[in-house]
Amino acid sequence: MEQISCFSLSIPASPGYFQDGDFVLGGLFSLRVTSGDSRILFDLNDTTYIPDVVIVDLTKHYQHMLAMVFAIEKINKDPIILFNMSLGFYLFNVDFNEKIALESSIALLSGESPPIPNSTCRLEKTDKLVAVIGGISTAISTQISRVLSLYHVPQISYDPFDPSLGTRVQLQSPYQFSVHTAALYQGIIQLLLYFTWFWVGLVVPDNMMGELFLRDITEEMKSHVLCVAFAEKGPAFPSHDPVDWHNLMERVIFTRVVIAFGDTHDFLMLVPLIICNHVVGNVWITNSDWYTIPLALEQSEVYTYFGGGLSFSLCVDEILGFKDFLRSVQPRKYPHDIFIQDVWSILFECPIFYQHRARELSQCEQNGSLST
Missing domain, CATH: 3.40.50.2300 (Response regulator)
Structure with missing residues (x-):
């Protein structure tokens, strides 16, 4: 019998990158590997949070986020696809951590961090969330599905195709892209x-x-x-x-x-x-x-x-315009992207400091280009 972990939702989920629209797509990605979930639960109302130690940064995975932002920008600029309407997004980094993925899924639905199950804190239209892209592994996809399927929000998984995933969730299985191995x-x-x-x-x-x-x-x-x-x-x-x-x-x-x-x-x-x-x-x-x-x-x-x-490597077609988009990405161009400064600090080797086990990244030159 599969064991389901219990944990407190009193700790805020990881902060996200939000852009509003008439419809909103959620995105759950993994940009780094950490030491794990550092929470000490004394009782339901008393949880001590210890910042996770970052083991390795997977800066290449930031392209997953950028690909989604690029696609949504292209859709919003095309007057034929969504006539007189716009598409937004809400992106989270879940660090390959099943618990963070579960919390972030609830935060997508409730609009609040810490997330509040079965409640919405958004003052605007509450049914904007139309789908969620996420799940770089079967374990994370399963946790996301357990939440989203309760509210009939479709999930698109981009992890390698796993035929067993449909049997791990009880309600609605994620959509998977079949890869011929x-x-x-x-x-x-x-x-x-x-x-x-x-x-x-x-x-x-x-x-x-x-x-x-x-x-x-x-x-x-x-x-x-x-x-x-x-x-x-x-x-x-x-x-x-x-x-x-x-x-x-x-x-x-x-x-x-x-x-x-x-x-x-x-x-x-x-x-x-x-x-x-x-x-x-x-x-x-x-x-x-x-x-x-x-x-x-x-x-x-x-x-x-x-x-x-x-x-x-898999044979894939080039995404037209994506390389030019990557070259144009800068912190100044996307000031609300909370993840870009981390990536910039790593790629351009800016000083990194640690205080109480938590990593603090210094500000980098904002005009750097990924083309270098």
Whole structure:
């Protein structure tokens, strides 16, 4: 039986970026990985909040937000799509945290932080929220659906397609974009056969997506007489069990070719483990969702261990005008975007200070350009 956590809603949800309109789309994204939910609950009316420690910033994920802002701007400029009406948005950062995702979902409905279930604090029209885009993982999508489905607000999930997601929610399942992974499996198999790599290790995240990948890729490998050296579920973050680390590294060291399927969050522990254990000489084959750029390591270190990595990317069409839009983004252009200053501070290496475990970012040059 699945366990449902209980927690207090007396702490404000993460602040959001809001733009009003006749209709409003919600957006729940994950821009960083933190130490987890730091709340000490003494009773229902007494909760102590300790600011989370930021483990890693995923600045690339800020493009998810910008893509949504770009699309809404394009829609609002087109007089044919929404005649004499406008589309707004309310964007939250949920930090890969299921509890924050749940709170933010309630805040989208109530218009208040801390959120008030079954109530709305908006003075304007209350049925503006027409849909929510969000859910970079099955666990987060499930938490969002538990709230939104109660109020029949459709959810569009942009995480990798998971056929089990519909069975995890009781009312309304999220809309998912089906991604055909058969080409990925076939491409990996052809690569292994071309280089005669017949002894291959598999590393996946400990979730349903990992299970499905293991099942499908193992069947493909067997049909082509390729051997699975090991199949391991990588230690999830945060994982403090040294046994998980030791077992995984022991297998990786003695296997030249390793297929790693997952995203950056799934493998946050894997890259430092490989570097600390000085595991060199492996060929890593990954999917496009895993990249090592945001990790707090010197680039030369990353190239030492992953310089021979091969990544399979999906073929996608270019979004017309999006590159020019990205080049034009600046804090001065979007003064109400509370997330852009964080991204600017990281990309342009502005000083970062810590006070009481909370990160404080200094103000950056406002005229910088993402084209650099």
